[in-house]
Amino acid sequence: MQGQGQDGRQGQVALNGGVQFLGDADRILAHTIDMAIDFTSAHLLNQAKMDAAVTGRLDVTGPYHNLLLRGDLSIAPLNMQSDTFLWDGAPQLNIVSSDVNDINQLIAKPFYWPDGNWDVTLLVNNRANLYGQGISAELTGELALTDNLYAPGxxxxxxxVRGSYTGLGRVFALQSGSVQIQNNQLVLDIQGEHVARMSLNNQLQMVPIQLRITGNQDALSLQLSSDTNLDQDELLAQLLFGKIVSDLDVLQAFQLASVVNKLRTGDTGFDPIGATRESFALDSLVVDTETNEEGNLQLNVSAGKYINDYLYLEVEQDVGSEQEFRGSLQFKVTPNTNLELYTQGAGGEFDRNGVELNWSWDY
Incomplete structure (x- = not known):
């Protein structure tokens, strides 16, 4: 028996082997199978949120009701994308388990169905890409597919390998971590870092802030830490607003409380600014308030979006004052150097444009 096929994207599947029919009156479908299936960059999975190509050989041998499917398959590339995982930006894997009716159907499967066991190794070497709201990561690893043909383990x-997480208005470089899989359970432990410019002891310093994501798909936690004496609330205030907690205005304190509550419980309550930020897919939305000399309330609204890991677009406008509109595009040249292109003006006339090279050094 021979056969071959193509997937329409230069991938190929070739089948070679045979079936031996045995005249056993005591058994139905008593024939044995000895077959090899070769995959060459075959896109066996091609969906909107997951795309995978397989290369390798799968051997199918044994009696029809006691088959063994064995092989080593390399998966490259493997692209996974999801809409939600962590709040404010990371993907979520939705695991759906079989219900009782499905299990009963497998137990009472028709006699003409084949049966057997898996013994397959799935290798993913540096080509597993995970994308989602805020997360972009490259993974490497190995999976074992075992147990019954219809109830695999x-x-x-x-x-x-590398990656980034965009959240809390900042980009964290993912440095290390792992995802362990056991059937429908996923256990994550991922670490990242962002170097923030913070005012400490009346000095502007570059402070590394560590991010750690731990837990399983049902209960994830996000923790921030640094070498400073600042607790997590203070670190959040610095990341979101560039201020210490005591310097926050009423609106900023409300936003910080919502973020802290969401970190701890997963529920923010009523958070109009957070809802607006998520609706417009912004990485940063900050509202500052102040009172002018006449006692009138003024608002300063700034919104920012990371175009990629190196480009950041920001616009800023005061409401209730005659302050100018300002827009800027910041390019990260090195970890300590930013090139900023800006334009600003009042009354719709952008008459002040320029380029700034900002450099800082932590000492």
Missing amino acids: LSGRFNL
Whole structure:
């Protein structure tokens, strides 16, 4: 028996082997199978949120009701995308388990269905890409597919190669971590870092802030830490507003409380600014308030969006004052150097344009 096919994207599947029919009056479908299936960059999975190409050989051998499917398959590339995982930006894997009716149907499967066991190793070497709201990561790892043909067991581990997480208005460089898989359970432990410019002891300093994401798909936690004596609330205030907690105005304090509550419970309550930020897919939305000499309330609204890991677009406008509109595009040249292109003006006339090279050094 021979056969071959193509997937329409230069991938190929070739089948070679045979079936031996045995005249056993005591058994139905008593024939044995000895077959090899070769995959060459075959896109066996091509969906909107997951795309995978397989290369390798799968051997199918044994009696029809006691088959063994064995092989080593390399998956490259493997692209996964999801809409929600962590709040404010990371993907979520939705695991759906079989209900009782499905299990009963498998137990009472028709006699003409084949049966057997899996013994397959799935290798992913530096080509597993995970995308989602805020997360972009490259993974490498190995999965083992075992147990019954209709109730397989899946176990393995993925390690982080590189990646980034955009959240809290900042980009964190993912440095290390792992995702362990055991059937429908995923256990995550991922670490990242963002170097923030903070005012400490009346000095402007570059402070590394560590991010750690731990837990499983049902309960994830996000923790911030640094070498300073600042607690997590203070670090959040610095990341979101560039201020210490005691310097926040009423609106900023309300936003910070919503963020802290969401970190701890997953629920923010009523958060109009957070809802607006998420609706417009912004990375940063900050509202400052102040009172002018006449006692009138003024608002300063700034919104920012990371175009990629190196480009940041920001616009700023005061409401209730005659302050100018300002827009800027910041390019991260090095970890300590930013090139900023800006334009600003009042009354719709952008008459002040320029380029700034900002450099800082932590000492």
